[in-house]
Amino acid sequence: MQLKKARKKLASIVASLRAQNQSESELYRKAKHWIDVESKSHWDKMDLGEDVSELVKAIGTSAAEIVWEYNTMK
Amino acid sequence: MNFIWPIDDQWNHCNVRSVLQRPDIEPYWTELYCAINGIIWDDLINLHNHEYNDRMSMSVAISERIDNELTEIGAEAEVPIFSKKLVSSRDDRYRIWKKLGPIAIDYSFGHPDGLRWKLNRLATAIIPNQHSMENQCQLGVLIVATESLRKAAKFDAKANWETAIEDLNIMAAQLQAPIFILGLKNPETFTMIDYGRGKKPRSHVKKLV
Numbered sequence: 001m002q003l004k005k006a007r008k009k010l011a012s013i014v015a016s017l018r019a020q021n022q023s024e025s026e027l028y029r030k031a032k033h034w035i036d037v038e039s040k041s042h043w044d045k046m047d048l049g050e051d052v053s054e055l056v057k058a059i060g061t062s063a064a065e066i067v068w069e070y071n072t073m074k
Numbered sequence: 075m076n077f078i079w080p081i082d083d084q085w086n087h088c089n090v091r092s093v094l095q096r097p098d099i100e101p102y103w104t105e106l107y108c109a110i111n112g113i114i115w116d117d118l119i120n121l122h123n124h125e126y127n128d129r130m131s132m133s134v135a136i137s138e139r140i141d142n143e144l145t146e147i148g149a150e151a152e153v154p155i156f157s158k159k160l161v162s163s164r165d166d167r168y169r170i171w172k173k174l175g176p177i178a179i180d181y182s183f184g185h186p187d188g189l190r191w192k193l194n195r196l197a198t199a200i201i202p203n204q205h206s207m208e209n210q211c212q213l214g215v216l217i218v219a220t221e222s223l224r225k226a227a228k229f230d231a232k233a234n235w236e237t238a239i240e241d242l243n244i245m246a247a248q249l250q251a252p253i254f255i256l257g258l259k260n261p262e263t264f265t266m267i268d269y270g271r272g273k274k275p276r277s278h279v280k281k282l283v
Contacts, residue, residue: 004125019148
């Protein structure tokens with residue numbers, strides 16, 4: 001999943017879980033952690049000039065898993 | 075991310091200051107206020123430097139971050155103002171960029187003509203109309219950069235808070251709806267380097283120590 005799209009999608013999942021009073025849930029915590037931490041976790045390596053393409057793919061996959069979990073929760 | 079606050083008498087358009095305190099508006103306004111204030115400039119700078127350094131200005135990083143913050147607090151996106159089907163079925167002229175409860179929100183980091191159109195569209199979302207309204211709002215918020223931020227973040231188009239306030243005063247008789255112009259301040263903690271067209275990266279935001 002492309003990171004820009006993933007950031008937007010996970011923001012909407014966070015909003016949806018909040019609206020359902022699920023801001024204490026594990027899925028909410030995962031989504032928030034992805035937005036606040038995981039989605040930025042390749043930046044330090046980029047600063048060192050390292051190739052982050054595989055890491056970016058993994059971050060995108062992790063976002064896709066959260067979206068899948070959200071969709072199957074319904 | 076700080077913005078110009080509180081509202082001065084000179085730009086208290088349609089008494090927007092007291093509208094923001096109304097019980098049906100205030101909880102949403104507080105959420106919006108906290109969401110914008112909660113955006114950290116270091117985060118924005120990092121977002122630009124790592125994801126959008128092929129761009130000349132910080133406008134994409136700033137608009138994406140605001141968009142996501144508003145989404146997180148539950149703002150709906152691209153909400154139609156009217157229930158009537160307009161001329162074109164794919165028409166997006168009369169859509170609210172973000173709707174948070176009774177608040178219509180838009181941003182303008184581009185051309186001043188776009189800014190004036192967005193002021194009009196926000197007013198259209200509030201003022202009763204001959205067309206039936208699907209999502210009538212009570213208040214409009216237009217997010218713009220102050221001239222100081224516009225220059226620092228290298229937005230090439232001239233829309234800014236100062237122009238928006240002037241336009242709102244000039245068109246006060248036409249825009250009979252409470253609209254708050256949210257002027258993003260320059261934190262004065264960064265400087266932006268533009269390496270020039272065709273260069274990779276095109277730009278870099280440097281934090282000032």
